Amino acid sequence: MSSRRPIYLDYAATTPVDERVAEAMFRFMTFGGAFGNPASRSHSFGWEAEKAVEEAREQVAALVGADPREIVWTSGATEADNLAIKGAAHFYQKKGRHIVTVKTEHKAVLDTCRQLEREGFEVTYLDPEPSGLLDLNKLEAALRNDTVLVSVMQVNNEIGVIQDIEAIGNLTRSRGILFHVDAAQSTGKVHLDLSKLPVDLMSFSAHKTYGPKGVGALYVSRKPRVRLEAQMHGGGHERGMRSGTLAPHQIIGMGEAFRIAREEMGAENERLRMLRDRLWEGLSTMDEVYLNGDLERRVAGNLNASFNFVEGESLIMALKDIAVSSGSACTSASLEPSYVLRALGRDDELAHSSIRFSVGRYTTVEEIDHTIALVTSAVEKLRELSPLWEMHQEGVDLKSVEWVAH
Amino acid sequence: MAYSDKVIDHYENPRNVGSLDKADPHVGTGMVGAPACGDVMKLQIRVNDAGVIEDARFKTYGCGSAIASSSLLTEWVKGKTLEEAGAIKNTQIAEELALPPVKIHCSVLAEDAIKAAIEDFRKKTVQAPPADHEEPRRLSA
Ligand SMILES: Cc1ncc(COP(=O)(O)O)c(C=O)c1O
Ligand code: FES
Numbered sequence: 051m052s053s054r055r056p057i058y059l060d061y062a063a064t065t066p067v068d069e070r071v072a073e074a075m076f077r078f079m080t081f082g083g084a085f086g087n088p089a090s091r092s093h094s095f096g097w098e099a100e101k102a103v104e105e106a107r108e109q110v111a112a113l114v115g116a117d118p119r120e121i122v123w124t125s126g127a128t129e130a131d132n133l134a135i136k137g138a139a140h141f142y143q144k145k146g147r148h149i150v151t152v153k154t155e156h157k158a159v160l161d162t163c164r165q166l167e168r169e170g171f172e173v174t175y176l177d178p179e180p181s182g183l184l185d186l187n188k189l190e191a192a193l194r195n196d197t198v199l200v201s202v203m204q205v206n207n208e209i210g211v212i213q214d215i216e217a218i219g220n221l222t223r224s225r226g227i228l229f230h231v232d233a234a235q236s237t238g239k240v241h242l243d244l245s246k247l248p249v250d251l252m253s254f255s256a257h258k259t260y261g262p263k264g265v266g267a268l269y270v271s272r273k274p275r276v277r278l279e280a281q282m283h284g285g286g287h288e289r290g291m292r293s294g295t296l297a298p299h300q301i302i303g304m305g306e307a308f309r310i311a312r313e314e315m316g317a318e319n320e321r322l323r324m325l326r327d328r329l330w331e332g333l334s335t336m337d338e339v340y341l342n343g344d345l346e347r348r349v350a351g352n353l354n355a356s357f358n359f360v361e362g363e364s365l366i367m368a369l370k371d372i373a374v375s376s377g378s379a380c381t382s383a384s385l386e387p388s389y390v391l392r393a394l395g396r397d398d399e400l401a402h403s404s405i406r407f408s409v410g411r412y413t414t415v416e417e418i419d420h421t422i423a424l425v426t427s428a429v430e431k432l433r434e435l436s437p438l439w440e441m442h443q444e445g446v447d448l449k450s451v452e453w454v455a456h
Numbered sequence: 457m458a459y460s461d462k463v464i465d466h467y468e469n470p471r472n473v474g475s476l477d478k479a480d481p482h483v484g485t486g487m488v489g490a491p492a493c494g495d496v497m498k499l500q501i502r503v504n505d506a507g508v509i510e511d512a513r514f515k516t517y518g519c520g521s522a523i524a525s526s527s528l529l530t531e532w533v534k535g536k537t538l539e540e541a542g543a544i545k546n547t548q549i550a551e552e553l554a555l556p557p558v559k560i561h562c563s564v565l566a567e568d569a570i571k572a573a574i575e576d577f578r579k580k581t582v583q584a585p586p587a588d589h590e591e592p593r594r595l596s597a
Contacts, residue, residue: 359517360517361494361495361517361518361519362494363494363520364467364518364519364520364522367467367519387494398491398492398493398494399491399492402491402494435470435473435517435523437487437497437498437516437517438491438496439517440475440515448491453490453492453496454488454489454490454568454572
């Protein structure tokens with residue numbers, strides 16, 4: 051391993067597998083381990099694997115307050131989102147063909163909705179408030195008699211804001227509409243109790259919570275009972291909702307990761323909040339730095355800030371010793387500035403200048419302090435290079451300039 | 457995005473960053489791009505009485521390739537006549553910096569910027585434009 055790896059501050063993109071998780075996974079792969087097919091009913095190799103898979107299901111269910119029978123294994127949150135949205139839309143289409151979601155959802159939700167539009171469904175994409183949160187009145191106004199499904203994520207992957215899913219669920223329940231929640235960014239970060247929450251379908255991913263990539267789960271409520279049309283056909287695994295031989299090592303990894311999350315999330319979130327607040331305190335001493343998304347209703351590990359008059363891609367380039375992400379690139383290159391920030395109504399300039407920092411289990415105070423120093427000097431350097439910063443210093447209102455767009 | 461060594465060099469050690477006095481009659485200023493698009497390039501040249509670019513400065517808001525394109529261009533135009541500088545093509549910049557296809561427009565921006573700076577200079581000087589230059593002459597201070 052190279053000794054000069056960048057500081058990892060992109061835990062919202064993915065997390066490393068916890069050592070304890072990796073060890074647990076390894077016991078389910080080799081000949082000396084429990085490598086059996088959990089669907090094999092005729093010998094102990096199968097029984098052993100099945101038992102471990104069911105224990106992992108219990109761990110996942112326990113973290114989110116669900117019944118283990120409500121957990122369906124998938125290949126990740128993308129597949130869970132697809133199964134939930136397409137599965138419910140197809141199953142209930144005789145009741146109606148209208149779906150409501152939000153413009154700041156993950157692409158796994160938005161592109162699935164686009165596909166349903168091509169199939170003849172109608173989808174309403176709501177604008178969030180500038181804080182990133184959804185105004186319930188706007189949601190209520192969008193509901194129709196033929197609305198069958200509402201899909202709203204709990205924690206936004208870019209800006210970390212937490213939607214009030216309880217209030218949304220109460221509204222959808224009172225109208226007899228199904229409610230799906232993408233909770234890929236929630237596990238281990240916000241307390242969830244699905245035995246009380248009015249949520250019908252919820253998507254999870256292991257790799258955002260120190261589990262392996264390539265495994266996730268969909269919660270499918272039993273009370274009230276929710277039915278889905280399968281998207282993957284075959285051997286009838288997972289009660290017919292998702293065929294395909296289960297991957298015990300992946301599943302055990304997710305179970306172990308979620309077990310650890312349940313035990314440690316209290317202390318961990320306090321530590322992450324301290325680190326995140328320290329980072330924001332350090333960065334916000336600079337001029338013209340803006341926080342994106344609500345500060346209060348936000349997960350502990352996320353900081354998304356715009357450094358005005360500095361373009362995001364060049365900032366990322368200056369920050370080669372820090373692994374962070376930016377939704378930005380100029381519109382001429384294939385990437386668009388973050389659609390999430392645009393949906394908040396952020397100016398294009400600020401959307402172009404945004405960086406997401408997400409701290410996690412292995413982030414240290416020293417790394418935060420080093421990051422503050424690196425970002426500060428990079429922003430200063432790029433502002434020296436920026437004609438916009440110069441104009442701002444001269445008191446020119448950039449909005450009043452006639453730009454020669456190309 | 458992987459950057460070429462030359463882009464990284466110009467990005468890390470940009471040449472000729474800064475501003476010239478835009479009111480100076482010997483200075484031409486070109487500003488192209490728009491903040492909403494994610495790129496703005498300002499390029500300035502100081503031209504002597506012989507029509508030779510003596511100095512050049514830039515400031516760029518944009519990606520690393522845009523910064524490198526403008527930095528390189530300031531090096532190239534110094535010592536050139538306006539005609540020579542105006543003949544520089546974005547493809548030469550893109551080739552020198554080994555820009556990938558999605559970054560070609562960053563070099564286009566640089567070509568546009570030098571053209572705009574030359575035009576600005578010509579507009580404000582009493583100096584006779586070259587024969588092929590169609591623009592009406594204008595006297596200024
Ligand atoms: C909110 C959200 N939904 C869905 C996904 C996709 O999850 P997965 O990578 O497990 O398919 C992600 C992560 O990229 C996410 O952040
Ligand atoms: S200026 Fe647009 S990507 Fe370089």
